[in-house]
Amino acid sequence: MSVNPTAAIIGRDEIRDLYDAYYGVLDDVDLHAWPDFFTEDCLYRVIPRENYEAGYTLCTMQAESRGMLKDRVTGLTRTQMYAPRYYRRFPTAPRVTAQDAASVSVRHNLLVVQTLVDKQSDIILCAVCHDRIVRDGDRLRFVERIVVFDSEMIPNSLVYPA
Amino acid sequence: MNIPVRPPEGDNRRAWPADVDAAVPYWVYTDPAIYAEELQKIWYGPHWLYVGLECELTEVGDWKTTTLGEKPCVMVRSGEDEISVVENRCAHKGVKFCQTRTGHSKELICPYHQWSYALNGDLQGVPFRRGVKRQGGMPSDFDPKDHSLNKLRVEVVNGVVWATFSDETPPFREYLGEKFWKHYTRVYDGRKLEVLGYNRQHIPANWKQMQENIKDPYHAGLLHVFFATFGLFRADQKSAVDIDDEGRHGILISRKGEQQASEAMSDIRNFQSDLVLEDPRVMDVVQEFPGEETVGMITIFPSVILQQQVNSLTTRQIVPKGVGGFDFHWTHWCYADDTPEMRLRRTRQANLFGPAGFVSADDGEVLEMTQQGAAGSPDEHFILQMGGREIAPTDHQVTETAVRGMYRYWRKVMGL
Numbered sequence: 092m093s094v095n096p097t098a099a100i101i102g103r104d105e106i107r108d109l110y111d112a113y114y115g116v117l118d119d120v121d122l123h124a125w126p127d128f129f130t131e132d133c134l135y136r137v138i139p140r141e142n143y144e145a146g147y148t149l150c151t152m153q154a155e156s157r158g159m160l161k162d163r164v165t166g167l168t169r170t171q172m173y174a175p176r177y178y179r180r181f182p183t184a185p186r187v188t189a190q191d192a193a194s195v196s197v198r199h200n201l202l203v204v205q206t207l208v209d210k211q212s213d214i215i216l217c218a219v220c221h222d223r224i225v226r227d228g229d230r231l232r233f234v235e236r237i238v239v240f241d242s243e244m245i246p247n248s249l250v251y252p253a
Numbered sequence: 254m255n256i257p258v259r260p261p262e263g264d265n266r267r268a269w270p271a272d273v274d275a276a277v278p279y280w281v282y283t284d285p286a287i288y289a290e291e292l293q294k295i296w297y298g299p300h301w302l303y304v305g306l307e308c309e310l311t312e313v314g315d316w317k318t319t320t321l322g323e324k325p326c327v328m329v330r331s332g333e334d335e336i337s338v339v340e341n342r343c344a345h346k347g348v349k350f351c352q353t354r355t356g357h358s359k360e361l362i363c364p365y366h367q368w369s370y371a372l373n374g375d376l377q378g379v380p381f382r383r384g385v386k387r388q389g390g391m392p393s394d395f396d397p398k399d400h401s402l403n404k405l406r407v408e409v410v411n412g413v414v415w416a417t418f419s420d421e422t423p424p425f426r427e428y429l430g431e432k433f434w435k436h437y438t439r440v441y442d443g444r445k446l447e448v449l450g451y452n453r454q455h456i457p458a459n460w461k462q463m464q465e466n467i468k469d470p471y472h473a474g475l476l477h478v479f480f481a482t483f484g485l486f487r488a489d490q491k492s493a494v495d496i497d498d499e500g501r502h503g504i505l506i507s508r509k510g511e512q513q514a515s516e517a518m519s520d521i522r523n524f525q526s527d528l529v530l531e532d533p534r535v536m537d538v539v540q541e542f543p544g545e546e547t548v549g550m551i552t553i554f555p556s557v558i559l560q561q562q563v564n565s566l567t568t569r570q571i572v573p574k575g576v577g578g579f580d581f582h583w584t585h586w587c588y589a590d591d592t593p594e595m596r597l598r599r600t601r602q603a604n605l606f607g608p609a610g611f612v613s614a615d616d617g618e619v620l621e622m623t624q625q626g627a628a629g630s631p632d633e634h635f636i637l638q639m640g641g642r643e644i645a646p647t648d649h650q651v652t653e654t655a656v657r658g659m660y661r662y663w664r665k666v667m668g669l
Binding site (some may be wrong): 137138139141142145147148149150151152153154155156157158159161162163165166169170171172173174243244245246247248249250 | 354448449450451452453454455456457476477478479482525528530531532534535580585600601603604607608609611614615617618619621622
């Protein structure tokens with residue numbers, strides 16, 4: 092990851108655009124475009140709140156690199172079996188919680204709603220996202236994204252990423 | 254051993270299929286009356302139920318809530334060397350008094366009328382028991398000794414806490430049998446354990462389906478393309494299925510192979526010989542147990558699966574929630590003396606398991622689909638003939654023998 096100090100200041104509009112694009116890609120199930128929102132050595136976690144608060148690092152989904160995110164997509168598209176479903180994500184507005192020369196920390200809430208065939212829509216995740224964003228080359232990328240979910244009991248499978 | 258089948262009678266006119274051991278009617282998944290009977294005869298009957306890990310309670314006064322059968326319970330460290338399991342239900346009005354998953358207190362107090370219990374469940378305090386200004390109070394024949402919390406029998410076995418509602422349950426080691434004691438102590442060998450974290454999911458399928466799933470090695474290399482592709486579990490590998498003398502417990506044993514096509518692979522439609530991981534650290538496996546086996550999946554009837562799949566170690570607790578669903582609580586653990594590298598390896602491999610696991614998500618999905626298929630045709634039956642009709646250990650995994658064993662035991666307990 093290269094950080095250009097002169098371009099380090101990351102604006103609010105840019106952050107907003109990043110999230111619009113990120114959630115757009117996921118809602119459209121354009122999974123192969125998803126890993127590119129992350130830096131090469133990123134950390135991605137979808138973790139139960141009870142683990143997060145206890146200091147456990149055991150996650151429901153975890154990737155320690157963009158490569159592992161790509162593997163998650165490969166697993167999903169080429170090996171896993173699951174009933175068809177729609178996921179739609181409802182993020183709240185991003186709130187900048189910290190900013191330094193290299194990165195900006197952003198926090199927002201996230202609801203992920205799942206719709207299965209013949210079923211009413213259901214909340215599959217109710218979460219808060221702790222993200223750290225950097226300028227990586229010519230675009231913004233997540234260097235860290237920790238999705239901490241309150242949901243105590245996942246309705247069966249968590250198929251797509253958050 | 255041939256168990257006669259109870260003839261259909263009374264309101265329950267449902268018949269068991271003629272092919273007694275190799276066919277099971279779908280009403281075992283869908284009939285609420287059968288489920289109610291299972292709770293009494295199985296969950297509250299002479300069986301040990303998984304409660305938790307001893308390491309979850311370090312200090313005297315630490316407690317953890319859980320559910321055994323459908324009954325809320327609390328596991329408490331009631332003494333330096335004592336763990337108690339009591340029902341989480343106040344003797345007075347039935348309040349489920351502990352509401353958080355874990356806690357620490359000197360005694361257990363119900364918020365409604367502040368009845369208080371010692372950590373082992375003995376009733377200690379009843380406010381205004383003797384009345385106020387000679388008015389009211391409990392009758393003179395009220396004896397706190399008769400109103401403790403319901404106490405379960407407990408055994409702590411190499412770091413795992415087991416409890417039973419029944420006085421007739423044999424000691425845990427006898428309940429496992431010597432063969433399964435050996436399987437159990439291969440991983441639970443007395444070393445101290447430590448929790449790595451939890452996952453929890455609700456699977457809308459009858460609880461027995463989860464037991465069957467881990468007694469059925471036939472599906473593992475077919476449904477789980479990830480397993481088959483990366484050689485973690487596949488029909489052409491040296492493997493074995495063991496069952497206890499009663500048929501209720503099972504273990505699937507296998508050893509990791511390579512990612513290569515073989516003759517047996519032609520039957521696996523989805524085998525992906527060209528699949529490559531970009532970051533293969535998730536498959537960075539080390540051999541840590543004696544012998545060549547890399548997988549030991551144990552089902553302890555009725556409540557838990559003890560998973561050792563390469564370096565990923567979990568307990569998967571089954572909590573039945575009505576006839577058509579169960580909660581599935583995963584506790585990932587490591588040994589207390591594990592290196593940081595080993596802990597990291599175990600948490601990485603956890604990507605294969607749980608509600609978003611490359612492998613386990615397949616199971617949750619297919620169990621739900623099975624329940625959907627069964628719901629409309631309770632009087633039809635499923636076929637259990639893979640590997641023949643015998644109920645005996647095998648040295649291969651092309652068999653449903655352990656599922657047959659479980660249903661033979663189930664019919665015995667249920668009197669069907």
